[in-house]
Amino acid sequence: MPVPFETDPMAGILQPAAATAGPAAEQAGAVLIVDLGAIRRNYRRLRRELGGAECAGVVKADGYGLGAAEVAVALTREGCRTFFVAHVAEGIALRRALGPTPEIFVLNGVPPGAEPEAARSGIATVANSIEQIDAWRKAAARAGLTLPVALQVDSGMARIGMMPADVDRLAADRRALQGLEVKVVMSHLACADEPDHPANERQRRRFEQLAARLQENGPPTARMSLANSSGIFLGPAYRFDLARPGAALYGVNPRPGHENPMLPVVRLYAKVLQTRRVEAGDGIGYGHSVVAEGPTRLATISLGYADGWHRRTAAAAWADGIRLPFVGRVSMDSIVLDISGLSPDRLKAGDLVEVIGPHQSVDDVAAAGGTIGYEVLTALGGRFHRRYEDADRDMDGRDGDRT
Numbered sequence: 255m256p257v258p259f260e261t262d263p264m265a266g267i268l269q270p271a272a273a274t275a276g277p278a279a280e281q282a283g284a285v286l287i288v289d290l291g292a293i294r295r296n297y298r299r300l301r302r303e304l305g306g307a308e309c310a311g312v313v314k315a316d317g318y319g320l321g322a323a324e325v326a327v328a329l330t331r332e333g334c335r336t337f338f339v340a341h342v343a344e345g346i347a348l349r350r351a352l353g354p355t356p357e358i359f360v361l362n363g364v365p366p367g368a369e370p371e372a373a374r375s376g377i378a379t380v381a382n383s384i385e386q387i388d389a390w391r392k393a394a395a396r397a398g399l400t401l402p403v404a405l406q407v408d409s410g411m412a413r414i415g416m417m418p419a420d421v422d423r424l425a426a427d428r429r430a431l432q433g434l435e436v437k438v439v440m441s442h443l444a445c446a447d448e449p450d451h452p453a454n455e456r457q458r459r460r461f462e463q464l465a466a467r468l469q470e471n472g473p474p475t476a477r478m479s480l481a482n483s484s485g486i487f488l489g490p491a492y493r494f495d496l497a498r499p500g501a502a503l504y505g506v507n508p509r510p511g512h513e514n515p516m517l518p519v520v521r522l523y524a525k526v527l528q529t530r531r532v533e534a535g536d537g538i539g540y541g542h543s544v545v546a547e548g549p550t551r552l553a554t555i556s557l558g559y560a561d562g563w564h565r566r567t568a569a570a571a572w573a574d575g576i577r578l579p580f581v582g583r584v585s586m587d588s589i590v591l592d593i594s595g596l597s598p599d600r601l602k603a604g605d606l607v608e609v610i611g612p613h614q615s616v617d618d619v620a621a622a623g624g625t626i627g628y629e630v631l632t633a634l635g636g637r638f639h640r641r642y643e644d645a646d647r648d649m650d651g652r653d654g655d656r657t
């Protein structure tokens with residue numbers, strides 16, 4: 255695979271046609287590149303896996319930190335028409351970006367008091383309790399509208415969603431859903447990334463039972479939805495009518511322990527602030543947690559825990575295919591690298607080194623920090639210069655091949 259940034263990391267970054275966000279590249283300490291074309295290909299890949307089932311896009315937490323509007327617009331171009339966010343404010347912002355057509359569901363449910371604004375904005379709640387259904391029904395009556403709703407049942411995760419007793423109450427009361435149009439009946443899997451975990455099958459059966467009870471009362475048009483990214487790979491029985499992938503769209507491996515079927519989506523390059531040479535006995539960084547054993551060349555890069563690079567993530571940076579290990583502690587705004595492996599004049603202030611990219615995936619960074627790719631992505635900071643690439647679109651905005 256060609257690695258365009260190996261020798262000249264700025265070459266692609268200054269492309270004029272690209273959409274950007276955040277501070278200008280010259281001002282920023284690091285450059286985050288989001289490959290929307292890869293997100294689109296990942297969406298197609300999931301759709302292939304899903305056969306005929308619909309594929310939604312989960313763009314909560316600002317599209318897992320990558321930009322909800324940019325991601326959702328790219329997915330819309332692939333035919334995606336159903337989106338999930340976590341918060342009402344995320345839904346309202348997304349509605350502005352997408353216009354009136356796509357469905358937007360708020361996974362955490364619309365909180366008490368926020369119903370009128372949510373209804374006006376064309377946001378659908380994921381009702382997780384009888385109280386949320388009641389409040390949503392009242393909002394519908396006040397607005398004189400039929401409001402869309404998704405009903406979430408707890409099939410065995412004990413996190414959010416209606417309990418079996420709530421489902422019984424709903425099934426017994428025909429008026430409970432008056433003024434509401436049930437678009438989706440859904441639940442969430444606790445152990446989808448462990449295909450052999452017995453909870454998966456248990457949850458699937460319970461979901462089918464609870465959904466059947468709800469359908470006794472609701473319109474038959476409601477789509478059933480259980481699978482997140484990993485759930486899609488549990489097999490046809492988990493697909494139902496609508497899948498809700500997030501992480502896999504963004505390149506996180508939905509099948510831990512197996513080869514990643516998704517394409518990488520993000521690259522992160524950090525700027526060199528300074529280089530120096532230290533001698534044996536010199537302490538490096540806070541707490542002098544590392545003391546040089548001999549002459550060592552160091553580079554300090556403009557990336558730290560305030561950028562979402564967790565303090566305990568001892569990874570490396572890369573330049574010219576050479577690994578540049580972190581030395582000492584991660585600071586708020588900087589990290590020190592051992593660059594002894596590079597020729598002495600290779601790096602100077604302003605040069606970029608890879609910290610997420612072909613040599614070090616999001617999942618690699620997560621493993622180095624004892625966490626998951628989800629947390630790495632959603633933590634990526636607001637100080638980066640961001641650039642959106644879409645190799646599937648030509649300069650006139652037309653779509654390229656759709657294979």
Ligand SMILES: *Cc1c(COP(=O)(O)O)cnc(C)c1O
Binds near residue numbers: 442484501502
């Ligand atoms: C976050 C979330 C998803 C998406 O999960 P991924 O593992 O990122 O695919 C789907 N459904 C619900 C209810 C969620 O909270």
